[in-house]
Amino acid sequence: MLTPEEINYLGQITNNTWGYPGGMNKNVPTAAINMSLQGNKMLCTYTTIVNLMNDINLRDQSKKFEEESIGIIKEYIKELKGGFKSDSGRPLKCKEVDTKDSIEIITVSPYSPKRTAYYRRFTTFEVE
Numbered sequence: 224m225l226t227p228e229e230i231n232y233l234g235q236i237t238n239n240t241w242g243y244p245g246g247m248n249k250n251v252p253t254a255a256i257n258m259s260l261q262g263n264k265m266l267c268t269y270t271t272i273v274n275l276m277n278d279i280n281l282r283d284q285s286k287k288f289e290e291e292s293i294g295i296i297k298e299y300i301k302e303l304k305g306g307f308k309s310d311s312g313r314p315l316k317c318k319e320v321d322t323k324d325s326i327e328i329i330t331v332s333p334y335s336p337k338r339t340a341y342y343r344r345f346t347t348f349e350v351e
Contacts, residue, residue, distance in 0.1 A: 230260065232311050236306040265349075266348075267348065268343060269346075272342075288324075317349070323344070
């Protein structure tokens with residue numbers, strides 16, 4: 224169980240608002256990672272904007288986005304653990320409990336096969 228002080232450390236590390244260095248600051252204007260803590264569960268939401276070329280092979284195209292999002296979340300959690308350990312003096316234990324993804328098409332044109340969409344991955348971790 225996290226202490227209130229450790230919860231504060233996590234909040235400072237994951238804060239991505241103005242004036243704070245936390246969050247995914249990789250100069251990627253079309254992607255973001257947001258974290259929320261609910262009890263002993265931490266929800267990591269990865270969102271990016273993608274271009275899909277055809278509805279026929281939508282699942283094939285989304286496989287690439289799936290692999291990319293899993294890698295980015297793993298790297299983010301690795302950095303989060305490092306920051307937590309340096310702030311609190313103890314390692315953060317994160318166990319992945321659930322992960323799922325979704326694609327939400329936001330622009331469609333009858334004159335073009337190109338579709339713009341949000342790709343989201345929701346990963347839940349149990350933290351100690």
